[in-house]
Amino acid sequence: MPKPNQPPPGAPTRPLSVVIGAGGTGGHIYPGLALAEALRRADPYADISFVGTERGLETRLIPAAGFPLHTVDMIPFDPALGARRYLLPAALMRSGAQVRSILRRRGAQVAVGMGGYPSAPVIVGARLAGLPSLIHESNAVPGRANRFAARLTPHIALAFDRTRAHLPSGADADTVGMPLVGPVATLDRHGMRADARRAFGVPDGVRLLVVNGGSLGAARLNEAAVGLARRWRARTDVRLLVKTGPDALAGVRTRLAAEGGERVAQAVAYLDRMDLAYAAADLVVCRAGSATVAELAATGLPAVLVPYPHAPGDHQTHNARVLSEAGAALLLQDGETTAERLAELTEPLLNDPARLAAMSGAADPGTHARAADLLAAKVLRLAGRSAPTDPHPRTKEQYAS
Numbered sequence: 001m002p003k004p005n006q007p008p009p010g011a012p013t014r015p016l017s018v019v020i021g022a023g024g025t026g027g028h029i030y031p032g033l034a035l036a037e038a039l040r041r042a043d044p045y046a047d048i049s050f051v052g053t054e055r056g057l058e059t060r061l062i063p064a065a066g067f068p069l070h071t072v073d074m075i076p077f078d079p080a081l082g083a084r085r086y087l088l089p090a091a092l093m094r095s096g097a098q099v100r101s102i103l104r105r106r107g108a109q110v111a112v113g114m115g116g117y118p119s120a121p122v123i124v125g126a127r128l129a130g131l132p133s134l135i136h137e138s139n140a141v142p143g144r145a146n147r148f149a150a151r152l153t154p155h156i157a158l159a160f161d162r163t164r165a166h167l168p169s170g171a172d173a174d175t176v177g178m179p180l181v182g183p184v185a186t187l188d189r190h191g192m193r194a195d196a197r198r199a200f201g202v203p204d205g206v207r208l209l210v211v212n213g214g215s216l217g218a219a220r221l222n223e224a225a226v227g228l229a230r231r232w233r234a235r236t237d238v239r240l241l242v243k244t245g246p247d248a249l250a251g252v253r254t255r256l257a258a259e260g261g262e263r264v265a266q267a268v269a270y271l272d273r274m275d276l277a278y279a280a281a282d283l284v285v286c287r288a289g290s291a292t293v294a295e296l297a298a299t300g301l302p303a304v305l306v307p308y309p310h311a312p313g314d315h316q317t318h319n320a321r322v323l324s325e326a327g328a329a330l331l332l333q334d335g336e337t338t339a340e341r342l343a344e345l346t347e348p349l350l351n352d353p354a355r356l357a358a359m360s361g362a363a364d365p366g367t368h369a370r371a372a373d374l375l376a377a378k379v380l381r382l383a384g385r386s387a388p389t390d391p392h393p394r395t396k397e398q399y400a401s
Contacts, residue, residue: 140315180298296323
């Protein structure tokens with residue numbers, strides 16, 4: 001994004017400058033971008049920049065959103081490092097010193113860590129520079145970087161209440177929700193439903209199941225979806241929309257054509273408009289990343305959640321329980337996810353609109369839709385700026401399908 005315009009007369013003489021550490025996966029990067037957008041809404045002249053590494057999705061997503069990205073040298077907080085884990089303290093101090101230089105060069109007043117590899121160096125750099133800092137933890141179980149960073153700053157924000165039990169002893173935290181980027185944050189499923197279903201070619205009276213394997217797809221979900229399409233190929237009352245990821249698209253389409261599943265299933269590499277997909281869907285089968293769980297809670301979309309089994313600390317299972325324990329989703333283990341098992345779970349739901357409505361009503365939208373503004377308000381206060389009035393949350397009825 002181009003450097004902000006000069007503030008008008010009467011504005012603070014020192015522009016707001018915030019550096020955000022966010023990297024690795026979209027689950028850390030997109031909330032960081034949502035925060036950046038909220039800060040710009042609060043202060044159009046703010047200078048917002050990011051810190052990341054050369055390894056994660058941040059190298060593509062952050063510049064594409066128009067924000068400057070500074071990269072630092074950092075090795076992951078990963079037990080798989082083996083003997084190399086002894087290099088971590090020195091690497092952290094080196095990257096922290098790099099961040100300190102970035103903070104000084106940007107004239108930063110606050111540093112924010114959103115999780116992933118860059119989060120800890122940003123908080124260390126802020127400590128070295130004598131600047132206030134804040135971390136946001138998006139998962140129900142904190143990642144290693146944020147568990148470490150939570151010992152260096154008293155300012156901690158959470159997406160989910162249950163995360164508090166996993167913080168270091170004595171750490172204090174506020175639950176602000178999961179910052180959501182783009183139109184999903186303000187989605188009215190009921191109001192958009194007719195247009196969304198037309199966009200996907202779903203006729204009236206037909207139930208739509210969306211299978212979403214995430215940005216890269218999920219082989220387990222793709223395989224189960226193909227089998228489900230084969231099972232449903234003669235039906236006229238259901239449709240499948242399968243987000244395969246780019247690498248698997250051709251193979252999934254070939255199998256759907258060969259097995260007759262393309263009569264009821266459409267396979268796509270990406271879903272650029274998740275708000276449309278959520279509005280059109282009656283039910284979704286997906287992984288349980290923190291952003292996905294927050295989006296489902298905010299929109300009230302019933303789900304079958306299949307946690308990624310190799311997530312650090314099994315945090316996707318803990319994320320999924322936020323919805324499953326409330327009755328808003330079903331939890332299915334990855335190893336049990338077959339076409340037959342999905343059919344056992346989804347067919348009764350798709351045949352029972354009242355149960356789907358009950359699951360939708362059980363979802364607590366919480367503060368996710370306004371989390372970016374709540375988090376921005378905390379950042380502004382740390383910078384000594386007045387924060388705008390918090391937006392009012394919407395009611396569950398506005399999310400009902």
